[in-house]
Amino acid sequence: MSEILTRCGSRCDLCLAYQPNIEAYPENRQKLSDGWFKYFGFRISADKISCAGCMTDGPRLDDDCPIRPCVLERGIENCAQCDEYVCEKFKQRMVIYEDIKQNISEDIPEEDYECFIKPYENKLRLDSIRSASRREKT
Helix, strand or coil: CCCEEECCCCCCCCCCCCCHHCCCCHHHHHHHHHHHHHHHHHCCCCCCEEEECCCCCCCCCCCCCHHHHHHHHHHHCCHHCCCCCCCHHHHHEEEEHHHHHHCCCCCCCCCHHHHHHHHHHHHHHHHHHHHHHHHHHC
């Protein structure tokens, strides 16, 4: 599967909740529910985990996300293109590995990083996009 970047910089293709990934591996629903709780402090019932991604009009897990409507209203692809990056809306959904590691006060196994953090590690990804964009302009 090719890279699918969300409006906030997460990667649908890496997310276990992404509909094609759930269809291929439905047993990952409970694993994801548990991982989100451990690392982010929220739980979604395993039977409700499936997401078409915010790049589509299909069903999304996070219908209350403040970023998608903001990005669409501004007519941009993602937060990296916004003049107000990093804004308060983005901060609500910002994922930084070091912050998570500090919050849980323990080492994060590589498998957990790959499953529960890497898909959502959006600030690092968007910073890279912004940096590349600035280099292209100069």
